[in-house]
Amino acid sequence: MRILLRTHTCGELNKKHAGMNVILSGWVSRIRDLGGIKFIILRDRYGETQVVVNPDSDAYSTAQEIGREFVIQVEGEVRERPEETKTNTLTGEIEVYASKINILSTAEVPPFFPGEKVSEELRLRYRYIDLRSKMMKDNIILRHKMAQAAREFLNKHGFLEIETPFLTKSTPEGARDFLVPSRLQKGKFYALPQSPQLFKQLLMISGFDKYYQFARCFRDEDLRADRQPEFTQIDIEMSFIDEEDILKIMEEFIRFVYNSVGINLPEKFDRLTYEEAMEKYGSDKPDRRFGMELLDFTEEFIDTEFRVVKNILEINGSVKGFITDIPISRKIASEYEEIVKKFGLGGLLWFKIENDKVISPTAKFLSNNYLKLKEKFKLKEGDVVLLAAYTNRNVLNEALGTLRLKIGKEHFSEKMKSFDALWVIDFPFLEWNEEEQRYVARHHPFTLPKNLDDSPENIKAYAYDMILNGNELGGGSLRIYNEKIQEKVFELIGLSKTEAREKFGFLLDALQLGAPPHGGIAFGFDRMVAIASGSDNIRDVIAFPKTASGVCQLTGAPSDVSKMQLEELGIIINNSNRKNQKD
RNA sequence: GGGGACGUGGUGAAGCCUGGUUAUCACGCCGGUCUGUCACACCGGUGGCCGCGGGUUCAAAUCCCGUCGUCCCCGCCA
Incomplete structure (x- = not known):
């Protein structure tokens, strides 16, 4: 005769099923042993259901032997929970009174439990446990x-x-x-x-x-x-x-x-x-969700006497930047400067509007230009402008685009929750x-x-x-x-x-x-x-991904192969190049 | 190929800078008490050659060098 392993799943029972005799099968997620009565949380792909085991039940002695992540089969009656013990989870209004429990498979204590906060390395090694977690x-x-x-x-x-x-x-x-x-x-x-x-x-x-x-x-x-x-x-x-x-x-x-x-x-x-994307966002995959478009400030700096900018403009360079309202200080600005310097730019200029005045470490050289920007873009209290000059316009765009994205991620995580395509x-x-x-x-x-x-x-x-x-x-x-x-x-x-x-x-x-x-x-x-x-x-x-070094932690691939396999392929391994030599 | 961060009981972290006690905490696990819990609670217990190798030192989890592993970034990815 066919053995019935389940009549329902752990995600589907509700108070409409009350009074029904059901069979559930799944993994033991948690055991709450109150000394007499036991609660077992049974989990499968569809959800979790609370199983109640009373001391007078035939299931009780089996329930004593059960550990977490055991695979068990539970037979019992669905009952609506006492009002004060209902929860607002999917199956929170019912529980199954076990009359019989069958251990389908025991389990050692696992290295971690599904959903536990552990290193990704461990999750990958025991991916089948990790995949039991709700998130995965x-x-x-x-x-x-x-x-x-x-x-x-x-x-x-x-x-x-x-x-x-x-x-x-x-x-x-x-x-x-x-x-x-x-x-x-x-x-x-x-x-x-x-x-x-x-x-x-x-x-x-x-x-x-x-x-x-x-x-x-x-x-x-x-x-x-x-x-x-x-x-x-x-x-x-x-x-x-x-x-x-x-x-x-x-x-x-x-x-x-x-x-x-x-x-x-x-x-x-x-x-x-492509050109617009690069000009406005300094990227060929722009994230527009937090504004801060790159703007061309070249015109406002054309008459500057400030050496570094002047030199660049003389050889057909550009000044570009963007407006934001983040907190700024010399310390923060110098951190940002490091980013654009990696692209080859000489530095990063900035100013902010405070008490309707232009505040900047470079104000004494560039206040006229900054004021022009304040006028043109109708800058308001608290606005911060980050800008830079460079000869190669594409590089300037990319550098500012990278900075723009960093600031976006740092300061506008709320806006990052929307979708833009x-x-x-x-x-x-x-x-x-x-x-x-x-x-x-x-x-x-x-x-x-x-x-x-x-x-x-x-x-x-x-x-x-x-x-x-x-x-x-x-x-x-x-x-x-x-x-x-x-x-x-x-x-x-x-x-x-x-x-x-x-x-x-x-x-x-x-x-x-x-x-x-x-x-x-x-x-x-x-x-x-x-x-x-x-x-x-x-x-x-991805169910079974590889690590950053291309290793499958679960199977151990890539791995050595036998001499015979190599011979069949006509391949000789040059051992001097091997990493991780064992033999 | 390059740069950065990390590696401490089964798990997650603290300790490391400033070397010296029995390596601390939480979770788990084991045992006990407990018949309505839902991260059950309470009491007791178990468990670590501090990734590996070398060096400095009277003494190394701690400092130095190397190595392996994991993660992130640059290069790379039409």
């Missing part, structure tokens, strides 16, 4: 809901979910590849995909004009709080569309996905060009790589340029990023669908014909065999969920 459980469920909403939207709009290979070809450009040695072709390697970029383009050329995939991507680069060596992208591509089509539907898509978990994003996402468009097509002394594709080399015949530094791309709360949620582009243009782009980034053939020959062939105009986007799904969950660490929305 909620995050995993949130992730599921968002994934389902994404699929629902895309399916409804005619997208096909298609898988692409994990074992694929190493490509130049972009991140370092994870390599997988081939046994059948000794000495050769597959690469794990950094993204399914080329495959999704090939799918367009195959005629699947709307595609998506929850694609695992692999990049062998150093990690951060928001970066894992393997991560999930919602990868999307469409044919016969222009930039406007994509922005429009993807905006709708993101709104739908966030809406499914109760977060309402604006009806229309603003669009900033926008597009950044018109990215530069190329980027100068100092190290390699060549231009590299800023997005990737398959991006369609807008004005290819312009001088390299002026070429713009049909490329767009979606920004949510200062995070790059996703980015994409229209793609080149013409072999001639593709070849020209390879040339621009210094990829020789032979090299291009060798690395991307299959794409160049495909582009000659009927390629439709197409483009797409990819969203960083882990980041999407992290933002929705309110966490600033994507590890908290």
Whole structure:
């Protein structure tokens, strides 16, 4: 006969079930032993239910043996709690009077209990315990809901979910590849995909004009709080569309996905060009939630006699800054100054309005200029202006943008609770790589340029990023669908014909065999969920993440492999390079 | 590759600057009392070669060097 392990879950019973005989199964979250009567808090994925064990119950002797995190089965009657002992939790109006308890599985005393405040290292080593906590459980469920909403939207709009290979070809450009040695072709390697970029383009050329995939991507680069060596992208591509089509539907898509978990994003996402974003926020992923736009003060300083500023303006430099109302002092300002100095700026100027007067350590040199600013921007009591001068405008923007963001995080955490979504468009097509002394594709080399015949530094791309709360949620582009243009782009980034053939020959062939105009986007799904969950660490929305050094604390990967495995692959390890040598 | 922070019973922290007692506190765990708790309460108890290696010193958790691990940041991540 089939053994019934549960009739209900620990999250669903309420006073409507009173009088019913039920079976619950789950983990023992807490035991409160009052000497006679015992209370056991039983937990499963759905919630927690209080079990009452009376001394006269048949369950009592078993209950004596139970420890926390045991897996037990409880049979008993649902009763409404005495009025004064009701709580306002989900199942707080009832309890289950145990008539029988069955220990399904015992448990050692765990290194920590679910939800206990312990180091992340320990949580990762015993991830299955950590995942029992409410916070982690909620995050995993949130992730599921968002994934389902994404699929629902895309399916409804005619997208096909298609898988692409994990074992694929190493490509130049972009991140370092994870390599997988081939046994059948000794000495050769597959690469794990950094993204399914080329495959999704090939799918367009195959005629699947709307595609998506929850694609695992692999990049062998150093990690951060928001970066894992393997991560999930919602990868999307469409044919016969222009930039406007994509922005429009993807905006709708993101709104739908966030809406499914109760977060309402604006009806229309603003669009900033890359240049505007850099000028106003000093970042290509601006967080606009706390204002403080960068302003151009050059004009107000054009006549200054203050040496450092004057020198910079004489060689076509700029003065920029922003207005805020934070507390400021020499000490704070010098801390801020350190930030901009890292970008190469000479220093940071500041003044504040106090008793309608301009107060600043540099007032005796610059009070006229400060007064002009006070006039022009109608500065009021308590306003603080931080500003700097520098020759290179881009660097000036970035430095002030970094400072702006730091101040925002320090002083405007309330405002940081809202949501702001926008597009950044018109990215530069190329980027100068100092190290390699060549231009590299800023997005990737398959991006369609807008004005290819312009001088390299002026070429713009049909490329767009979606920004949510200062995070790059996703980015994409229209793609080149013409072999001639593709070849020209390879040339621009210094990829020789032979090299291009060798690395991307299959794409160049495909582009000659009927390629439709197409483009797409990819969203960083882990980041999407992290933002929705309110966490600033994507590890908290990944069931089994790796540490900052790429180690899986749970399994111990990466690990040594046997001599035989290496021999089969034709691989010899150079032991002098090894870390952590044990043998 | 570089910079910073941290590493003390099962867990979280204090002690370290200014070297010297039996390494402190809370939680957990074990035992006891307790029949309406909900972080049960109260009483008693258990448990640490202070990450590892080396050095300085009469003496090192404490100072110095190295190393390993974790976290954060820069570089890197089309």
